[in-house]
Amino acid sequence: MRHETVDLIFDAAIEVFAESGFDQAKMDDIAKAAGVAKGTIYYHFKSKEELFVGLMNEGVQKLIDRARRNMELHASPTDQLLGLVENQIRFYVQNGKLAKLLLSEAFGTKTRQLQFRIKIGEYLQLIEKVIDEGNRIGEFRVRHVPEAASAIFGAASVVVLQKLYSMDELDPARIERDIPPMIETVRHMVMCGMKDSSWR
Structure with a gap:
């Protein structure tokens, strides 16, 4: 079963990517929106x-x-x-x-x-x-x-x-x-x- 943290990251990423576009979106903003540390995102995704x-x-x-x-x-x-x-x-x-x-x-x-x-x-x-x-x-x-x-x-x-x-x-x-x-x-x-x- 996938960790619920990934769902939080995905939900946050949708919002940030939708607002900023892929190129301008920052992992810091996604982490903040998800309520997790940026390192947590990099634990699940390399980039x-x-x-x-x-x-x-x-x-x-x-x-x-x-x-x-x-x-x-x-x-x-x-x-x-x-x-x-x-x-x-x-x-x-x-x-x-x-x-x-x-x-x-x-x-x-x-x-x-x-x-x-x-x-x-x-x-x-x-x-x-x-x-x-x-x-x-x-x-x-x-x-x-x-x-x-x-x-x-x-x-x-x-x-x-x-x-x-x-x-x-x-x-x-x-x-x-x-x-x-x-x-x-x-x-x-x-x-x-x-x-x-x-x-x-």
């Missing part, structure tokens, strides 16, 4: 880069775990895919600062790019698995499965990020009201494409 990569992996793993649990609630590929879209949008909304960090800072260094591709690849494999099954039983008609999975991930990501970046300050009540239209829009786009026979 700021390693801390960020760990934070990024942690965030995407939470998305993956939620997606897997959500998939178990539905029997058909169509319902699973619609559930994945809703889950991703709600996850980003509930973790707005983390979502903005992941998709704005993850492409900084080669290490970050590689780690991000690997971790997001795990999530995309879940989407591909659902599409493959939908193709197999005739619910979907998708020719290019990896590209379709990437498009679904991208659509759900961008619709939330555009909303988050359009606000000067995060307004929880407003963004909560905007969740249903975001989900409905992405679902409609996805399902129209997935069932369009012209994709064959």
Whole structure:
């Protein structure tokens, strides 16, 4: 079981990275926000880069775990895919600062790019698995499965990020009201494409 101190460090790092950006963020500030000594952070992470990569992996793993649990609630590929879209949008909304960090800072260094591709690849494999099954039983008609999975991930990501970046300050009540239209829009786009026979 992971030490709870790591959770405190991750929570503090999200706040500091979100406010200052990766380059300007200081380990001293993260330590202060976490209520731990800077040496404690270095005990768990060798560098700021390693801390960020760990934070990024942690965030995407939470998305993956939620997606897997959500998939178990539905029997058909169509319902699973619609559930994945809703889950991703709600996850980003509930973790707005983390979502903005992941998709704005993850492409900084080669290490970050590689780690991000690997971790997001795990999530995309879940989407591909659902599409493959939908193709197999005739619910979907998708020719290019990896590209379709990437498009679904991208659509759900961008619709939330555009909303988050359009606000000067995060307004929880407003963004909560905007969740249903975001989900409905992405679902409609996805399902129209997935069932369009012209994709064959």
